[in-house]
Amino acid sequence: MKKQLLNYQWFSDNTFNNSLLNAFLLVIGCSCVFLITLNVYVMQLPIALIELGILAFTVGVWFCPKDWRYYQLVKFIYVSFLFCLILIGIAVSPLYSGRQVWVLIFPMASYLLLGKRAGFWLSFIGYSVVSAILFERFYADFGVALVRIFVNLTFTYAFVWGLTYGAELTHRKMLKTLRKIAITDPLTGLANRRGMAVNYPLQLATLEGKGDDLAFILIDLDEFKKINDHYGHDIGDVVLIDFAERLRAHANDNEHVFRLGGEEFCILMSAEQAKDWALTFCQYVDGTILKFEGIDIHYTISVGVSFSQKEGRDFKLLYKAADQRLYKAKSLGRNCVVLAD
Numbered sequence: 001m002k003k004q005l006l007n008y009q010w011f012s013d014n015t016f017n018n019s020l021l022n023a024f025l026l027v028i029g030c031s032c033v034f035l036i037t038l039n040v041y042v043m044q045l046p047i048a049l050i051e052l053g054i055l056a057f058t059v060g061v062w063f064c065p066k067d068w069r070y071y072q073l074v075k076f077i078y079v080s081f082l083f084c085l086i087l088i089g090i091a092v093s094p095l096y097s098g099r100q101v102w103v104l105i106f107p108m109a110s111y112l113l114l115g116k117r118a119g120f121w122l123s124f125i126g127y128s129v130v131s132a133i134l135f136e137r138f139y140a141d142f143g144v145a146l147v148r149i150f151v152n153l154t155f156t157y158a159f160v161w162g163l164t165y166g167a168e169l170t171h172r173k174m175l176k177t178l179r180k181i182a183i184t185d186p187l188t189g190l191a192n193r194r195g196m197a198v199n200y201p202l203q204l205a206t207l208e209g210k211g212d213d214l215a216f217i218l219i220d221l222d223e224f225k226k227i228n229d230h231y232g233h234d235i236g237d238v239v240l241i242d243f244a245e246r247l248r249a250h251a252n253d254n255e256h257v258f259r260l261g262g263e264e265f266c267i268l269m270s271a272e273q274a275k276d277w278a279l280t281f282c283q284y285v286d287g288t289i290l291k292f293e294g295i296d297i298h299y300t301i302s303v304g305v306s307f308s309q310k311e312g313r314d315f316k317l318l319y320k321a322a323d324q325r326l327y328k329a330k331s332l333g334r335n336c337v338v339l340a341d
Contacts, residue, residue: 016175018066020112021075028082029058050085057081072114079113083126091133095142100153103130107161112168127157185259187237188244196258196266200315203256203268204308213309215274218322219247221263222300222334231295239299242290250281266322271307278303278337286335300335302326 032055039048061078064071086102093099106126111119131150138146183195191199207214221227221243228236240263247265251257256268269277282303290297304325311321325338332338 016171017113022062024109024113025058025062029055029062032058054082054085075113076118079110080122082109083122087126087129087133090130091137095134095138095146095149100130100134100149103127103153104156104160107157108164111161111164116165123161188241188259190244190247190257190259190265192258193260196260199256199258200268204313207270207308213271213307214318215269215271216306216308216318216322217267217269217274217278218260218304218306218319218326219265219267220302220326220330222302222330224263224299227297227299231297235292235295235297238292239290239297242292243285243299243301246281246285246288250277250284271309274305274307275339278305278339282335282337302329302334303337304329305337305339 032051036048036051036055039045039051057078061074064074068074083106086099086105089099089102103126106123107119110122110126113119114122130153134146134150142149183191183198185192204214221239224236224239227239240259243265244257244259247257247267251267252269252273258266258268260266282301286300290299304322304327306318306321306325308318311317325340329336329338
């Protein structure tokens with residue numbers, strides 16, 4: 001088995017937001033290329049030049065480093081820039097041009113690209129300015145007809161905002177659920193190897209911040225295959241669930257208990273507590289009988305412990321050292337704890 005800790009990238013909000021932004025930029029960029037070509041063909045060179053500027057800005061945002069400290073500000077300026085151009089277009093175009101419908105991209109683009117708060121205020125400002133432009137330029141000529149247009153625009157605008165909000169809220173709930181499923185072992189309910197990928201660097205940083213050392217306690221159920229062969233896999237699953245419950249009951253923080261696969265479990269804790277905890281827990285498992293449907297099952301565990309201060313902060317080294325000590329515990333007759341080589 002390849003024992004390494006992969007970076008946690010499953011169901012990431014940043015990944016989703018970046019994909020959404022890239023899709024938006026791609027649409028805007030392709031639209032600019034088409035409109036530049038069209039306006040050059042009809043000799044509308046000033047408009048084509050403006051669209052060339054939009055294209056250049058779009059390409060710049062595409063290649064802008066996503067981890068740059070001013071990246072959010074760049075996105076805000078970009079979206080605001082597009083909105084200003086739309087407002088200018090509405091301000092200089094006749095009512096029949098239909099350019100007023102571009103205001104409908106305000107709620108979706110600003111909300112999804114900038115977030116709820118910034119998106120709301122930018123959309124509200126854009127909508128207010130459009131309303132003022134329409135009434136200032138066209139009310140004297142169109143009167144009640146303009147009011148009907150304004151009412152329809154208002155309801156459509158609200159609908160797009162509500163639809164965007166509902167879709168984004170549903171997506172975030174689904175993302176949270178999927179993230180939970182992705183890092184949880186379905187049998188025992190403990191965090192799995194992916195959960196370890198999230199938790200390990202956080203726990204390491206927390207303990208180092210307190211001036212402490214991190215202990216990685218690797219646990220394997222002894223001769224688990226014999227349990228499966230003798231009682232059946234259903235009872236084997238009961239044993240795994242029972243052991244997970246024992247781990248939960250004896251751990252100070254259930255977020256630091258994991259099932260890595262098969263009958264292999266681990267727990268992260270302070271090195272100061274690890275030695276006494278591992279010895280006490282090993283004795284507890286040995287001295288406790290699992291009773292299930294009239295069957296008494298006695299099982300034991302072997303434990304290997306490694307320490308970040310001794311083995312290093314790299315998870316692969318920590319795992320390797322704990323794994324070697326675990327197998328040493330097996331070779332010593334099982335049902336014991338090995339803390340050093």
